Amino acid sequence: MSTIRCLVVEDNPRLRADLVFYLANSGLCAEGVGDGRQLDQAMNATEWDVIVLDLGLPGEDGLSIARRLASRADLGLVILTARDRLEDRLAGWESGAQVYLVKPVPLEEIAAVVNAVYRQIHRTPATEESIWRFYPERRELIVPNGTVITLTHRERLLLRAFFDSPQRCIPRDLTLAQDAGAALDTLIHRLRRKLRPHGDPIRTLYGEGFAFDGDLRCLTETNLD
Known part of the structure; x- marks a missing residue:
């Protein structure tokens, strides 16, 4: 380097x-x-x-x-x-x-x-095999190897928050919608446990929040590929 x-x-x-x-x-x-x-x-x-x-x-x-x-x-x-x-x-x-x-x-x-x-x-540009495809309407995340992960309502909100952030980063005290729900740390832990067999794209920013390092694409029913 x-x-x-x-x-x-x-x-x-x-x-x-x-x-x-x-x-x-x-x-x-x-x-x-x-x-x-x-x-x-x-x-x-x-x-x-x-x-x-x-x-x-x-x-x-x-x-x-x-x-x-x-x-x-x-x-x-x-x-x-x-x-x-x-x-x-x-x-x-x-x-x-x-x-x-x-x-x-x-x-x-x-x-x-x-x-x-x-x-x-300076990381290598994403290929089709490294894209995380997020379908919010279906509450599904398709991991790079093609496995379909079913999302809860709050997991969908969490991925949407990652996608809406220009740098795919969210603060630790982020509030998802208006419900109290589980703490963000707990929600992150549960989602990472689901994703870990297929990679671990969520990174902890110590003292600040979390980042999604994978190539996350938000797709709708009209742009299925």
Whole structure:
């Protein structure tokens, strides 16, 4: 694997220096900038693989920057911020970020996340044999090997929530419809138990929520294939 080029956008000089130093010593090509203007200059000078982005920046806010960067399919985006309210986290996920981390986060974990995001961005494109076909009307999920999994009502809502998220990620405190029902952790556990014999596409984002890493397609009766 080629050296990962990571740009840290953080206005706290100490944290920026510590993070850049740790990433560089972990084998990455890492540099740091302090705001959106410096980010644009760095983007014009170098092709970056992953951006680690603070939200509370001077000048242009980090969410605005994230939305600008979201159109780059070849660029990974990790939000690293002190904003921990639910509405902030949802806005971060919806901005196009692959991961939303709330400070403080161990440097080792940030480095692991950067590597994981890079692998996700550069993974092999899906083939017909790797697609998870979700039929919400029928409450069915057809796994890549063709096995049909029958879904409960809440499992259907859960898969729909994954599909509706641009990055196939949902927060841990997600509410499905208006019913109390089982806790999301319990629902995830039950669905993963159903899917595990055929693969395990659901990944835990520790402290944040869950991601569906498989190629999930939502299909209707009118586009059966």
